[in-house]
Amino acid sequence: MEIILLERIEKLGAIGDVVTVKDGYARNFLLPNKKALRSNNANKKVFEANRAKIEADNAARRTDAEAAADGVNGKQIILIRQSSNAGALYGSVAVRDIVDALHADGVTNVTKAMVVLERPIKTLGVFDVKVALHPEVAVTITVNVARSPEEAELQSQGVDVMADLFEKDESGFTEDYDPNAEPGEIASVTSDDEEEPAEEA
Secondary structure, eight states: OEEEESSOBTTTBOTTOEEEOOHHHIIIIITTTTSEEEOSHHHHHHHHHHHHHHHHHHHHHHHHHHHHHHHHTTOEEEEEOOBOTTSEEEEEEOHHHHHHHHHHTTOOSOOGGGEEOSSOEEESEEEEEEEEEETTEEEEEEEEEESSHHHHHHHHTTOOHHHHHHHHHHHHHHHTOOTTSOTTOOTTOOOHHHHHHHHHO
């Protein structure tokens, strides 16, 4: 389907560009969200007649987004989740969780549509997530997913909590090793002296 863009769309074009997209993408996303018009003679005339207003509105929204960007860019949110010993979450962190955490932290101007999460977060760790406050203004926030506030603090300092856990597990196994034992020797073997009285009886 050929459409006229009403705002800049990443990887598609800028305001006023006539581009071809898949029908489903146009019908399900671009047209209902007023991000584009079907490209036909009537709509082209409507767009040209309103182009100055559309561009002015876009510029105003961009200015507001740029002003808001300072309060959002580089923000770190901490999400406490249960996980397996291997660091896999029971469930996952989705866009809604990130937006709720931002709102709880006082950042109320971010909506679900602004958070660009390519796939849900399913492991512990620190993740950079893009937030598009406007088609031309994007910032990055940090999502710190941990099992406790203490682990979150360690992760924020660059400590790989999962790697540390595995190291502790491995060191636990080596503590039981007796460095003086002969190869193949079994610690519980009884001596010959203890066996002789049993044979005489």
